[in-house]
Amino acid sequence: MSHAPSPAGPSNRTRPVTEPGTGTAPAGVPARPGTALVTGASSGIGAAVARRLAAEGGWRLVLNGRDPTRLEHVAADISALAVAADLTRPGADRRVAEAALDHLGRVDLVVAGAGVGWAGDFTGMPRARIEELVGTDLLATLHLVRGLLPHMVAAGSGRVVLLGSVAGSVGVRGEAVYSAVKAAVATFADALRYELRGTGVGVTHVVPGVVDTPFFDRRGAPYRRSWPRPVPPERVADAVLTAVRRGKDEVYVPGWLRLPARVRGAAPGLYRRLAAQFG
Secondary structure, X not given: OOOOOOOOOOOOOOOOOOOOOOOOOOOOOOOOOOEEEXXXXXXXXXXXXXXXXXXXOOOEEEEEEOOHHHHHHHXXXXXXXXXXOOOOOOOHHHHHHHHHHHHHOOOOEEEEOOOOOOOOOHXXXXXXXXXXXXXXXXXXXXXXXXXXXXXXXXXXXXXXXXXXXXXXXXXXXXXXXXXXHHHHHHHHHHHHHHHOOOOOEEEEEEEEOOEOOOHHHHOOOOOOOOOOOOEOHHHHHHHHHHHHHHOOOEEXXXXXXXXXHHHHHHOHHHHHHHHHHHO
């Protein structure tokens, strides 16, 4: 089946919304719900985003995840198409992108929510887990976005949402590789945004802190700190939809997490001393 974007009539194009007081229109702000591909939708943030989009009404959804049973359950609840696949497998990104385009005709929104974690000393981290983190959290996202972007650019509209982490903004002890790959996602978001300027396609980087999902059960060590407290994945999903609606480049969840990132940027020496003392 051909994946050429459908004609851009009033009913299926994204209309730019002018930001008050700026006279500029952020790229990829949908005038109404459209079509979306959400990865990592078997559970956690990805599933919460899928349900939030469905609850808004009007969105046609394709969901991807590695757990077929859980993915089918989420998809059945919201009348979405489930495409189970491990995006780290060769060719899986292409198959998922093609399935989304075949089913939807075009993809207005991509939410790259697939991700895994690992906690522990870097020297004790198995090589296979390093490759899994880099493959899942970074390479799979790059390949999937690369496959869909030409169609979005040709349509002249769309938005890519990349799920990062505060670990990528400040670095977290015991999560060296996870921090590294999420820092790479953040830089990719910035660079891609510059590259897409003027195309009508926008990029949003969502930066959650600790989120109450099975992520921590699967990373090898539970979350034991009393602060910051985990936020529900639905709060991140709400932030994703708000960012898409407003065409925001970056959003932290919760918002106060932007402060330590700014302190680290403005006074890295001070931040490192505080981080070493308080963790």
